[in-house]
Amino acid sequence: MKPKHLSLLVLTLLVVAAPFFFPSGFYYRIGALIFINAIAVTGLVILIGYAGQISLGHAGFAGIGAYACALAPEHLGLPPVAAILLGTALSAALAWLVGKPILRLHGYYLGVATLGLGILISMVLSNEAQWTGGPDGIAVPDLGLRGLLRDLGWRIGAGELWYGLAGTVMILGAWLALNLFDSPTGRALRALHGSEVAARTMGIDVARHKLHAFVVSAVYASVSGSLLALMNRLITPDVAGFMHSVQMVTMAVLGGVGSVLGAIFGATILTALPQLLTVFHQYEHMVLGLVMILVMIFLPDGLLPSLMKRLRGRDGE
Amino acid sequence: MNTHKTLALAALLAALGAPAALAQIRIGATLAETGPAGALGDPEARTLRLLVEQINAAGGVLGEPLELVLYDDGGDPNNARTFATRLVEHDEVVAIIGGTTTGTSLAIRSVAEEEEIPFISLAGGIEIIDPVQPFTFKTPHTDRMACEKIFEDMQAQGIARIGMISGTDGFGASMRTQCLSVAEAYGITVAADESYAPGDADMVPQLTNIRNTEGLQAVLNPGFGAGPAIVTRNYRQLGIDLPLYQSHGVAGQAFIDLSGAENAEGVRLPGTALLIADQLAGDDAQREAVVAYRDAYVGRYNEPVSTFGGYAHDALAILVDALTRNGEADPDPVDLREAIEATSGLVGTTGIYSFSAEDHLGLDLSAFRLLEIRNGGWTPVQ
Numbered sequence: 001m002k003p004k005h006l007s008l009l010v011l012t013l014l015v016v017a018a019p020f021f022f023p024s025g026f027y028y029r030i031g032a033l034i035f036i037n038a039i040a041v042t043g044l045v046i047l048i049g050y051a052g053q054i055s056l057g058h059a060g061f062a063g064i065g066a067y068a069c070a071l072a073p074e075h076l077g078l079p080p081v082a083a084i085l086l087g088t089a090l091s092a093a094l095a096w097l098v099g100k101p102i103l104r105l106h107g108y109y110l111g112v113a114t115l116g117l118g119i120l121i122s123m124v125l126s127n128e129a130q131w132t133g134g135p136d137g138i139a140v141p142d143l144g145l146r147g148l149l150r151d152l153g154w155r156i157g158a159g160e161l162w163y164g165l166a167g168t169v170m171i172l173g174a175w176l177a178l179n180l181f182d183s184p185t186g187r188a189l190r191a192l193h194g195s196e197v198a199a200r201t202m203g204i205d206v207a208r209h210k211l212h213a214f215v216v217s218a219v220y221a222s223v224s225g226s227l228l229a230l231m232n233r234l235i236t237p238d239v240a241g242f243m244h245s246v247q248m249v250t251m252a253v254l255g256g257v258g259s260v261l262g263a264i265f266g267a268t269i270l271t272a273l274p275q276l277l278t279v280f281h282q283y284e285h286m287v288l289g290l291v292m293i294l295v296m297i298f299l300p301d302g303l304l305p306s307l308m309k310r311l312r313g314r315d316g317e
Numbered sequence: 318m319n320t321h322k323t324l325a326l327a328a329l330l331a332a333l334g335a336p337a338a339l340a341q342i343r344i345g346a347t348l349a350e351t352g353p354a355g356a357l358g359d360p361e362a363r364t365l366r367l368l369v370e371q372i373n374a375a376g377g378v379l380g381e382p383l384e385l386v387l388y389d390d391g392g393d394p395n396n397a398r399t400f401a402t403r404l405v406e407h408d409e410v411v412a413i414i415g416g417t418t419t420g421t422s423l424a425i426r427s428v429a430e431e432e433e434i435p436f437i438s439l440a441g442g443i444e445i446i447d448p449v450q451p452f453t454f455k456t457p458h459t460d461r462m463a464c465e466k467i468f469e470d471m472q473a474q475g476i477a478r479i480g481m482i483s484g485t486d487g488f489g490a491s492m493r494t495q496c497l498s499v500a501e502a503y504g505i506t507v508a509a510d511e512s513y514a515p516g517d518a519d520m521v522p523q524l525t526n527i528r529n530t531e532g533l534q535a536v537l538n539p540g541f542g543a544g545p546a547i548v549t550r551n552y553r554q555l556g557i558d559l560p561l562y563q564s565h566g567v568a569g570q571a572f573i574d575l576s577g578a579e580n581a582e583g584v585r586l587p588g589t590a591l592l593i594a595d596q597l598a599g600d601d602a603q604r605e606a607v608v609a610y611r612d613a614y615v616g617r618y619n620e621p622v623s624t625f626g627g628y629a630h631d632a633l634a635i636l637v638d639a640l641t642r643n644g645e646a647d648p649d650p651v652d653l654r655e656a657i658e659a660t661s662g663l664v665g666t667t668g669i670y671s672f673s674a675e676d677h678l679g680l681d682l683s684a685f686r687l688l689e690i691r692n693g694g695w696t697p698v699q
Binding site: 023025026027029030126127129159232233234236274275 | 388389393394395396398399402403405406407418419420423424427431442444485486487490491
């Protein structure tokens with residue numbers, strides 16, 4: 001079996017088996033949140049891990065996806081599923097437009113430019129109150145899936161439904177990202193990550209490939225935002241905020257930004273940890289910061305890849 | 318080494334998974350103890366902890382001790398929703414108190430209504446209880462009522478043309494909308510309508526526009542946090558001598574300290590009896606409740622009481638009263654909801670609550686008191 005298929009198998013097994021260990025319905029909510037975060041983080045793996053470009057503004061695209069689900073059904077009469085697609089189309093278009101000039105920047109400069117983009121989107125969402133409801137947020141219509149299933153004679157709780165739905169979308173997203181890794185585009189992205197000059201010499205259109213990676217990762221973020229909005233039935237501009245962007249990058253880096261499974265692992269830890277730490281919530285940020293510093297110093301590839309390397313190294317002895 | 322790892326893992330799982338003992342009445346709360354609304358959420362959390370301790374020391378409710386399960390959502394609605402789900406599904410609480418801001422309250426409300434658990438919000442927004450939802454109640458006055466109270470006073474003084482400067486945060490934006498919609502009913506024209514962002518450090522340009530608007534008779538500033546204090550200071554620096562009205566969002570000592578007592582002199586705002594505990598008439602119905610809460614809070618934390626802690630006090634009082642009337646230590650949520658809705662004449666620090674099927678706020682304008690800041694303290698306007 002190829003490593004790609006093994007990764008997907010492990011992921012699917014974990015998603016399916018985890019509910020057997022849930023002591024209460026609350027864990028479905030945490031599971032669904034983990035999957036929704038993992039979708040956005042998988043997009044960042046393509047951008048940061050494969051192509052080596054940083055973005056500190058991806059929450060902005062999550063915001064577009066989320067508000068598309070709140071606004072399109074009300075103003076355009078679209079069903080929520082079509083609103084998700086509209087959100088991804090808008091995010092992709094914006095990423096393409098903005099990505100063209102700003103992906104010429106490198107390192108810190110790219111980071112700051114994407115940061116600005118994210119902040120702009122979040123400011124628009126909180127200031128255009130007549131459209132977006134302002135800082136208090138706006139209600140999101142029901143996806144209608146639960147009602148549909150009930151009509152088909154299958155009663156299912158909201159927690160279970162969103163666990164299943166977000167889990168399925170996450171596995172699909174991981175599958176696409178893993179496919180991309182070994183495709184010509186994926187190889188081109190990894191080549192330009194290593195050295196843009198060398199990649200260009202090999203005949204790779206560096207600007208075009210960077211732009212593709214940026215657009216694809218924006219689509220992942222947008223879908224993640226849409227699912228969050230539809231699950232919560234209420235969305236506020238926090239979803240597009242700077243802290244959400246940083247959280248996404250932290251999840252990716254913590255788990256291992258070069259690996260899809262690693263990034264999902266990172267999303268799991270950073271989503272579940274605050275729930276474990278409620279007892280010392282004053283120290284939550286300190287603990288997260290400490291974890292981050294320790295990982296960067298001792299496990300620079302991220303948690304999962306470093307652990308796997310350790311294990312393999314031991315096998316070889 | 319491996320034993321250590323296993324132990325650590327077991328400890329982690331235990332921290333998340335441990336179901337608690339059931340011989341207690343569990344009350345859930347999710348508040349913004351930290352974050353942008355921390356100045357509101359912190360006294361709320363302190364109040365709940367203090368009162369639960371007091372109630373338990375006095376023998377609990379129906380002979381059972383109360384247990385408070387309190388989470389800090391940092392004012393983020395997504396977190397608030399997660400914690401509300403956790404309170405219902407995992408901690409199995411009988412009711413939820415919380416939602417420091419309107420945004421978090423709306424997030425908690427959707428969980429409470431779905432899972433049919435009584436929920437008492439501590440936020441101002443009118444949309445929380447309008448239209449009325451069966452399981453959702455709230456203790457603070459709405460921002461619409463604050464506007465009405467202020468306009469009543471303006472009307473009494475013959476003020477008909479005002480300027481407004483509002484924060485663009487949730488509180489300021491919502492109150493601005495409400496004030497604009499009720500102004501006409503009081504014969505008031507809003508001739509200047511300025512705004513500032515929550516992080517702004519200087520409001521001189523907006524206030525200059527207001528100063529240059531012809532024929533204004535007063536200025537109103539809907540907002541909370543540091544913004545209104547900066548407005549007040551700039552207002553005096555520019556030498557504007559029109560009456561300045563603030564909202565109930567700044568009804569705490571912090572506002573006077575931040576703007577400086579000499580700048581805040583003469584500012585009027587709608588507040589609660591809590592701020593003028595010592596000046597209440599001896600036969601005032603709220604006096605006993607207000608003084609008891611204030612003395613307990615100041616005695617424990619050695620800091621002045623704020624209106625926000627008062628909202629939490631009232632929410633817990635309503636809940637305890639309903640639990641007692643319902644008479645079961647393990648109440649059915651629907652029965653408890655009925656008991657809360659039947660609350661009548663309950664004296665709180667904010668006002669006297671009487672809920673009904675159409676009214677889940679249970680206060681009227683009379684509970685609001687118009688206050689004026691004099692010599693760095695609060696004085697009721699007669």
